[in-house]
Amino acid sequence: MAIRSRPKKGACVVALVLFLASPVSAQLGNQLSSYTGRNASGYLEPLVDAFGADLYAGLYHTARIPERGFHVSLGITFMSARFSEADRTFTAVTENGFQPEQSAEAPTVVGPREAVYVDGESGTQFAFPGGFDLASFDFGVPQLRLSSFYGTEALIRLGLFYPGEADLGDINLYGVGIRHSVSQYINDFPIDVAVGAFWQRFSLGDNERGGDLVSAEAWSVGFQTSKRFSWLEPYAGLAYDDFGLELSYEGDTPEDRIEMSLESEDHFHMTVGLSVKLWFAAVNGEYNIGGQNAFALGMAVGYPSFSTGE
Amino acid sequence: MKKSVFTMLAFPVACILALASGCVYDSLSSQVVVTEKVNVQFKEYRESPSIGSTVVADQFKTRLMDILKDNNAKLSDIQSITMVAGQYKVAAPSTASHDWKVTGRVTMRRQDNPIGPVTEGPATFVNLTSQSLWAAKGKPVPADLNSAGVAIVNNALKDLKNGGDPRLIVEMVSDTIVPAPSHSDPLEFSWLAEVTFQVVINVKVTGK
Numbered sequence: 001m002a003i004r005s006r007p008k009k010g011a012c013v014v015a016l017v018l019f020l021a022s023p024v025s026a027q028l029g030n031q032l033s034s035y036t037g038r039n040a041s042g043y044l045e046p047l048v049d050a051f052g053a054d055l056y057a058g059l060y061h062t063a064r065i066p067e068r069g070f071h072v073s074l075g076i077t078f079m080s081a082r083f084s085e086a087d088r089t090f091t092a093v094t095e096n097g098f099q100p101e102q103s104a105e106a107p108t109v110v111g112p113r114e115a116v117y118v119d120g121e122s123g124t125q126f127a128f129p130g131g132f133d134l135a136s137f138d139f140g141v142p143q144l145r146l147s148s149f150y151g152t153e154a155l156i157r158l159g160l161f162y163p164g165e166a167d168l169g170d171i172n173l174y175g176v177g178i179r180h181s182v183s184q185y186i187n188d189f190p191i192d193v194a195v196g197a198f199w200q201r202f203s204l205g206d207n208e209r210g211g212d213l214v215s216a217e218a219w220s221v222g223f224q225t226s227k228r229f230s231w232l233e234p235y236a237g238l239a240y241d242d243f244g245l246e247l248s249y250e251g252d253t254p255e256d257r258i259e260m261s262l263e264s265e266d267h268f269h270m271t272v273g274l275s276v277k278l279w280f281a282a283v284n285g286e287y288n289i290g291g292q293n294a295f296a297l298g299m300a301v302g303y304p305s306f307s308t309g310e
Numbered sequence: 311m312k313k314s315v316f317t318m319l320a321f322p323v324a325c326i327l328a329l330a331s332g333c334v335y336d337s338l339s340s341q342v343v344v345t346e347k348v349n350v351q352f353k354e355y356r357e358s359p360s361i362g363s364t365v366v367a368d369q370f371k372t373r374l375m376d377i378l379k380d381n382n383a384k385l386s387d388i389q390s391i392t393m394v395a396g397q398y399k400v401a402a403p404s405t406a407s408h409d410w411k412v413t414g415r416v417t418m419r420r421q422d423n424p425i426g427p428v429t430e431g432p433a434t435f436v437n438l439t440s441q442s443l444w445a446a447k448g449k450p451v452p453a454d455l456n457s458a459g460v461a462i463v464n465n466a467l468k469d470l471k472n473g474g475d476p477r478l479i480v481e482m483v484s485d486t487i488v489p490a491p492s493h494s495d496p497l498e499f500s501w502l503a504e505v506t507f508q509v510v511i512n513v514k515v516t517g518k
Contacts, residue, residue, distance in 0.1 A: 096345055096506050097395035097452050115341040115389065115510045122457040123464055125392040127508045130341035 035095070035129070039106075040247075041262050042090035043129075046110045048216075049292040050081035050137035052243035052264045055175075055200050055218040058143075058296035059155065061275040061284035062233055063192040063226040065181040066148040073282070075300025078140040081292050083110045088131065094118060098126040107131035141173060145302075151181035157200060175200030179224070190227070197221045216245040224271075231278055237271040241290070266291025277306035339514040341389055344377045349504040350480050351401060356497045359490045367505070368477040374470050377509055389510040391467040393460055396436060396453035400446045402500040409444040410497055414484035418459040420466060422477045432481065435459025436503075440488075443499060450504065467507055 035043055058077030088111035093103045099121050106116045111131035118126050147153035157175035177198035183189040202216040222239025243264040273286025273296075280301050288294045350365040374391070378384065404410060415438060419431030434456040445451070466476035480503060491497035 096508075097397050097450070098506075099395060099452055099455075113340045115343055117390075120394075122455040123460040124394055124455065125390075125508075126394055127343045127390070127392070127510050129343040129510075132338045132340050134338075 035092075039092050039095060039128075040258065040260055042092060043106075043108055043131075044247075044262060045090065046083055046087035046108050046292075047137060048243075048245050048262045049087075049264055049266065050083065050110075050294070051202075051216065051245070052218060052241070052266070053081045053269070053288060053290060053292040053294040054079035054137060054139060054296075055202075055216075055243070056198075056220050056239065056241055056269055056290075057271075057286065057288045057294045058141075058284075058298050059177060059198050059220070060179065060194075060196065060224055060235070060237065061273065061282060061286070061298055061300075062228075062235055063181070063183070063194040063224040063237075064228060064233075065151050065153045065179060065184075065192075065194055067151045067181070067184050068148055069304075071145070071147045071153075071302065071304065073145045073300045073302030073306075074142065075145075075282070075298055076140050076142045077296055077298040078138065079294055079296045080136050080138040081294040082136045083134060088112065092116075092128050094120070094126045096126070098124065102126070104128060110134040110137070143300075145300075151184040153179045153194075155179065155196075155198065173200070173202045175218070182223070192226045192228075193223065194225075195221075195223045212246070212248070214245065214247055216243065218243045226275075228277075231276055233275045233277060235271070235273050235275065235284075235286075239269055239271070241267055241269060264291070279305050282306045339512065342381065342511045342513045344381070344509045344511065345394065345506060346373050346377060346509065347504050347506050348373060349502050351500055351502050352482055353500045354482070354497060356487070356491045357493045359487045360484055362481065362483060364479055364481045366477060367480055368475075370466065370470055370478075370507075371475040374509065377511075381511055381513060383511050383513065385471060385473060387512050388471050389512055391471055391507060391509050393463045393467060394506040394508050396455055396460075396503070396505050397450040398436070398446065398453055398501055398503045399448060399450045400443050400499055401502045404443060404497060404499040406495060406497070408489070409442050410491075410499075411440045411442050411488045412438055412484055413440050413486045413488075414438045414482065415456075416453075416459075416503060417481045417483060418462045419479045419481075420462055420476060421479050422475065424477070428479075430465060431459075431462050432479075433458035433462055435462070435480070438484075446501070453503075463505060463507075 057079040088108060089105045090108050091103050092106035094101050102118050104116055104118050106128035107130050109131050111133070113130040113133050115130045116128045120126060142158040144156045144158060145153055155177035175198060177196055179194045179196035181192065181194050183191065183193040198220045200218045203212040203214065219242040220239045222237055224235060224237035226233050226235035245262045247260040269288050269290030271286055271288050273284055275282055275284035280303065282300045282302065284298045286296045288296065348367055348369050350367045352363050352365055354363055415434045416436040417432040418435040419428050421428045436453040436459065437456060463478065466478055469476055487497060
């Protein structure tokens with residue numbers, strides 16, 4: 001069976017659509033509608049963590065920010081958070097008046113596809129929904145950098161808009177950030193150092209009340225260092241993050257309105273990466289270590305040339 | 311210069327498209343669980359201790375068809391249908407100034423054709439032991455289920471999967487009511503009995 005009223009594969013945010021989709025468009029709405037509260041958050045937690053980790057990845061590929069002059073670069077960053085074995089199941093508790101209440105290791109949204117059953121009193125049975133058997137959560141986002149105003153750079157993560165199906169509503173992902181060079185104030189400092197703050201927002205769909213079905217906000221503040229060796233530039237950073245996701249969907253009946261806030265418990269991540277600058281192009285790869293680890297791969301073109309050293 | 315900058319800008323755009331066309335998922339599948347409820351309402355008026363009212367629960371197929379439609383699924387996509395729980399509540403309480411306590415049972419029997427034979431049951435579905443009507447006011451009470459009655463419901467749900475249209479007869483049988491209803495103090499109330507069941511459906515999410 002195929003759910004035809006789905007977005008085409010592609011537009012990377014569709015991954016979220018597939019998981020956090022509108023109740024009207026059925027499948028995840030149904031997965032979630034059989035869960036409330038703790039079960040719903042346990043079911044979604046790996047995806048929320050991965051989404052948060054992905055959003056924090058690829059925000060920079062150097063700590064070098066020119067002191068002045070017009071600089072622009074446009075690129076795309078592809079992020080990927082891989083799921084561990086522990087992410088595939090969670091301890092779920094039976095609901096809907098099932099007696100006696102029991103707990104079981106049930107699939108998370110990224111876990112095994114098969115539903116898990118437990119037997120109850122007098123021949124009743126409770127089923128926990130299956131997952132989507134995912135190894136990773138990946139998406140790409142374009143971003144634009146503009147500098148420099150006294151060693152300050154602005155980053156804009158361009159909104160990824162998917163026109164979507166009529167019953168799905170809009171999807172938006174956008175963010176802004178600002179970074180400032182610290183090393184510019186210290187003469188002959190051997191490495192480049194910058195501090196920065198980033199904010200991103202994601203929203204998906206329209207619920208019955210006209211609000212967002214899913215909305216998420218991510219904040220990150222931190223510092224970065226890098227050192228350029230000809231066309232190679234290793235970089236690293238440490239950041240404090242805050243990620244929250246709000247879900248608003250319909251339960252088993254229209255009266256069962258489920259409003260849920262999911263907060264990532266991971267607040268720090270470290271980044272280690274390497275960028276290669278060749279004339280107008282830059283390519284970088286990085287690994288982000290935190291509660292949920294994530295890779296990022298970026299490609300950008302810039303003006304003036306990256307290889308000028310500025 | 312303008313042209314080369316334009317060419318360079320086209321590069322990330324091309325990358326976006328390339329990533330967009332292949333980076334995500336060709337198709338995803340899962341077993342979705344849909345929880346559904348079927349309820350019946352009894353209206354009671356008794357001037358004697360016996361209650362013996364009967365109602366028909368025949369909305370199973372309609373509910374299942376709605377579920378399949380919502381999920382763009384067919385009967386063959388159903389992995390299983392089973393009963394999860396039963397509960398009841400007093401929907402419209404007695405106007406009497408005192409509580410009533412009912413001991414009895416709810417029975418279940420299968421009669422798909424209204425003028426045909428009873429094909430399964432009757433069997434006790436729910437046991438009621440000194441159930442206070444005030445305690446069941448508004449708030450659903452988990453039913454004390456009996457396996458023989460649950461088996462009838464589960465068999466009916468299994469037949470749904472095979473295209474059947476089960477019709478169940480639910481009967482309230484009281485043994486004692488305290489205090490005993492009388493002409494001057496009749497027991498008049500309505501109550502709602504609810505069966506919760508789950509449908510597990512194999513779904514595949516693909517591009518158009």
